[in-house]
Amino acid sequence: xxxxxxxxxxxxxxxxxxxxxxxxxxxxxxxxxxxxxxxxxxxxxxxxxxxxxxxxxxxxxxxxxxxxxxxxxxxxxxxxxxxxxxxxxxxxxxxxxxxxxxxxxxxxxxxxxxxxxxxxxxxxxxxxxxxxxxxxxxxxxxxxxxxxxxxxxxxxxxxxxxxxxxxxxxxxxxxxxxxxxxxxxxxxxxxxxxxxxxxxxxxxxxxxxxxxxxxxxxxxxxxxxxxxxxxxxxxxxxxxxxx
Numbered sequence: 001x002x003x004x005x006x007x008x009x010x011x012x013x014x015x016x017x018x019x020x021x022x023x024x025x026x027x028x029x030x031x032x033x034x035x036x037x038x039x040x041x042x043x044x045x046x047x048x049x050x051x052x053x054x055x056x057x058x059x060x061x062x063x064x065x066x067x068x069x070x071x072x073x074x075x076x077x078x079x080x081x082x083x084x085x086x087x088x089x090x091x092x093x094x095x096x097x098x099x100x101x102x103x104x105x106x107x108x109x110x111x112x113x114x115x116x117x118x119x120x121x122x123x124x125x126x127x128x129x130x131x132x133x134x135x136x137x138x139x140x141x142x143x144x145x146x147x148x149x150x151x152x153x154x155x156x157x158x159x160x161x162x163x164x165x166x167x168x169x170x171x172x173x174x175x176x177x178x179x180x181x182x183x184x185x186x187x188x189x190x191x192x193x194x195x196x197x198x199x200x201x202x203x204x205x206x207x208x209x210x211x212x213x214x215x216x217x218x219x220x221x222x223x224x225x226x227x228x229x230x231x232x233x234x235x236x237x238x239x240x241x242x243x
Contacts, residue, residue, distance in 0.1 A: 035110075037110050037113050037114065038100075039097050039098065039100065039107075039110045039111065039113075039114045040070070040072040040075075040097070040098045040100075041072075041075075041095060041096055041097040041098060041114060041118075042072065042075050042076065042081055042094075042095075042096040042098075043093070043094070043095060043096075043118065043122075044081075044084055044090070044093060044094035044095075044096070045093060045122070046089065046090055046091055046092060046093065047089060049093075049123075052123075053123070054123065055123045055124060055125040056091075056092055056093050056122075056123055056124065056125060057091075057092040057093070057124075057125055057128035057129070057130065057234060058092060058093040058094070058095060058118070058119075058122075058124045058125070058128070058129045058130070059080065059090070059092055059093070059094045059095070059130045059131075059132060059233075060095050060096075060097075060111075060115060060129065060130065060131045060132065060144075060152075061079055061080040061081065061094060061095070061096040061132050061133070061137070062097070062099075062106055062111070062131075062132070062133030062134070062136075062137030062138070062140040062141055062144075063075055063078055063079050063081075063096065063098070063099065063133075063134065063136075063137050064078060064079070064134045064135035064136050064137055064220065065099075065102070065103075065135060065136040066078065067079075067098065067099070068098065068099040068100070068101050068102040068103075068136070069098070069099075069100070069101075069102045070098075070100065072098055074098070075096050075098050078134075078220065079096075079134055079137075079220060079224065080094055080096065080132065080224065081094070081096050083224060090230075091234070092128075092130075092234070093118075093122055093124060095114075095115060095118050097110075097111050097114055097115075099136065099137075099140075105136060105139055105140060105143070106136070106137065106139070106140035106143070108140055108143050108144050108147055108148075109147075111140070111144065112144065112147075112148050112151070115151070126238075127153060127237050127238040127239075128153055128234075128236070128237050128238075129151055129152055129153060130152065130153060130154045130155075130156070130233055130236065131144055131145060131151070131152045131154070131155045131156070132155075132156040132157075132158070133156075133157055133158065133160060134158040134159060134160070134219075134220045134223075135158070135159050135160060135186070135187060135216070135220070136160075137158075137160070138157040138158050138159055138160015138161070138187070139157075139160045139161055139162055140160075141155055141156070141157045141160060142155075142157055142160055142161065142162025142163070142195065143162060143163075145170050145171075145174065145176075146162070146163070146166040146167065146169045146170055147169075149169055149170050149171040149174070150171065151171075152171065152174050153173075153174060153175070153236040153237050153238045154174060154175045154176070154177070154232075154233055154236035155170075155174060155175075155176050155177075156176075156177050156178075156179070156223075156229070156233070157176075157178055157179070157192070157195075158178075158179045158180070158219060158220055158223045158224075159179065159180050159181060159184055159186070159187050159192070159216055159219045159220070160187065160191070160192070161187055161188075161191030161192065161195070162191075162195055164194055164195050164198040167195065167198045167199055167202060167204075168202055170199075170202075170204065171238070172204065173238050173239050174204070174205070174236075174238070175205040175206070175232075175236045176196075176199055176204060176205065176206040176207070177206075177207050177208075177209070177229065177232065177233075178192050178195065178196050178206070178207070178208040178209070179192075179208075179209050179211065179219060179222070179223040180192040180193075180208070180209075180210055180211070180219065181210075181211045181213075181214035181215050181216060181218065181219035181222070182210050182211060182212045182213065182214060183213060183214060183215040184214075184215055184216045184219060185215065185216065186216035187216060189210065192208060193208070193210075196208040209223070209226075211223075
């Protein structure tokens with residue numbers, strides 16, 4: 001008897017759904033709402049840039065979590081912008097976008113749109129665009145390398161992580177140098193190791209530096225103060241101009 005009642009209820013329910021679908025349709029629609037890109041960024045031009053006509057390499061720097069928000073001055077307090085503020089001079093342009101969120105990951109589509117603007121407004125060598133990021137910016141660097149693979153000749157994630165399943169989308173001609181502290185208790189070292197191993201399985205040009213005794217707060221400076229990194233970076237060049 002109980003099964004009979006359930007059957008009657010089920011049939012009634014199906015009847016209700018059937019009655020509701022008469023004349024129903026599913027149509028394709030294109031959104032017309034435009035997302036405003038009000039991304040803030042710092043732009044560094046090297047000494048002699050204004051008097052030159054040559055194209056320059058460009059470093060894209062993605063900061064860590066503490067510099068996100070709406071106060072662009074915070075971006076000066078860490079990473080490559082901090083080195084510049086302290087007087088270090090580089091022979092390349094530096095584009096340092098600010099993550100507008102203090103909690104969420106970088107909106108990489110907005111970063112790429114702003115990068116397009118930079119490329120249009122400055123003399124950028126499109127075969128020598130380098131992507132670097134620390135912590136939350138390291139996650140952004142991995143994501144951008146996968147989402148916009150044609151852009152970058154080199155990618156330097158520092159104490160970041162990402163989705164290894166999309167690494168096959170990265171540029172086959174790009175070089176990767178990954179940094180991570182062995183004592184990092186914020187982003188596990190394994191997050192970088194698994195990505196490195198995946199790159200090697202794809203026969204990408206990849207290397208990893210595991211810094212012994214270095215934690216999350218110190219790995220950024222340990223990496224950026226490695227003179228070999230900058231020498232290596234400037235040697236990276238895409239074989240052909242990205243389309």
